[in-house]
Amino acid sequence: MAEKQITCIICPQGCDILVDGDGNNIRSMAGQDCKRGETYARDEFIHPLRVLTSTVKVIGADVPLVAVRTSKPIPKDLLFRGMDEIQKVQAKVPVKRGDVIIPDFLNTGADLVATGEAC
């Protein structure tokens, strides 16, 4: 059983929502002002997702780094493991925006793609 305080970021009101539950099971929720806030708090409680962005080293380019992102949000608790994976790879020139650097990143179904370019 765990209580969790979640600040809603759907609109500028920023409701502080108190969620009480366990794993996938939500027992109670208080503080949300609308349906969208309820959905947000539910998702944040059960499986919070984030887009991870970082940079990858490029070899033989005019710049030392190229910016990367996950193509879709990945579980929040994978962010640090994701950083470890990103550190292991190097991209080869030319890198175009949208190029896949690591496919199926950490088995999440998201790809790690370049957001910048290098040549």
Add this chain to the structure above:
Amino acid sequence: MHEIKCDVAIIGGGPAGLAAAAAAKKHGAEKVLIIERDSALGGILQQCIHPGFGLIYYNEELTGPEYAGRFISEAESLGVESILNTMVLELLPGADETRIICTNSDFGITEIKARSVILAMGCRERTRGNIQLPGTRPAGVYTAGAAQRLINRQNAMVGREVVILGSGDIGMIMARRLTLEGSKVVAVVEIMNFLSGLTRNRVQCLDDFGIPLMLSHTVTWITGNRRVEGVKIAKVDENKKPIPETEQFFKCDTLLLSVGLIPENELSCTASVEIGPVTSGPVVNQYMQTSIPSIFACGNVVHVNDLVDNVSVESEIAGKEAAAYAAGALPPATGSVSCLAGSNVRYVCPQRIDLGNEEKDITLYFRVSAPETKVRIFASQDNKELCSKKAIKVNPGEMEHLTIKSKDLQPGKLIVNISKEEKNG
């Protein structure tokens, strides 16, 4: 001396300059030239590798390089030209054309003659000097944006144990970035009793990583001989004065400053463009035209924005109207309205609305002075209300706007007010 002639010259190839250039081209300007001091277009967006851009403009969440990439592609496909690695030194407005003196590593001193000019130089970070932060002068004190460039573009780490002064968006985003890269962010310290950046950044950059946010606190002293060894942090009273007995030492090797941005107007001043006292940017009308009719301005050089989406929209206006001016198609005004800040409004942009041209909707952008909940926002002339809206929450960190119809306006003053809503209202 190398010489270039163009219809519209744009100083700065960041988001403002790119959107303005594309719009100028779309509205008939033949030769549109962006002058950029960096080696690539895109401006500060190139180092903003985090997501959160384009939610309004594109209705999708992009990173900075992706957002810039779309505008660069568009500008290039429209035939916008650019001259990179070029620093503008002086702006000399004339009757028929403005002369722009710049220096370029290939051509040397270069003179660009343009029928209209768009200022899109963006803004600068406030530094330790600006906030007169006392202490020793060791290495390891950076502005947040400088640290962001070092980490995200130059592959250089700035420190391992970091205190961040200021809860602006760049500071919070750097707190997350440094944490992901293995540094420990000791605290984010904010002198005001409210967050100065966006709530979503507090949630996703600080709360996600358990980084403490110390509101109503400030850094009072920097310690360290060669390198920062720590800072003293104290609580502040209601006048933002540090309370000495609350001072505590925090060990760290790096201090990042995210203490505000100032529009970059050294060049505007060389051309004697009128600068607004609150925004520190050029005073503009609804066409983003400055006090000098051939010079337009857009983006953070005019007023510091929190969302690039707003910059793009505003810059497209500047581009369109600068193209019209270059073609001699922007008729003079028959009268004007001064847009003034009323209660709990810090400033209104544009500061002036010129009457007499085509009738259209005009969007006024403004910031509140202090956070407030359940308010009514309204614009009025001589106590006659022109438009209003309600807001559940207003915050100095989030720009507000109202749209008015130019046909409803009379020459004189217009005031934007924010008032607490009546209980039964």
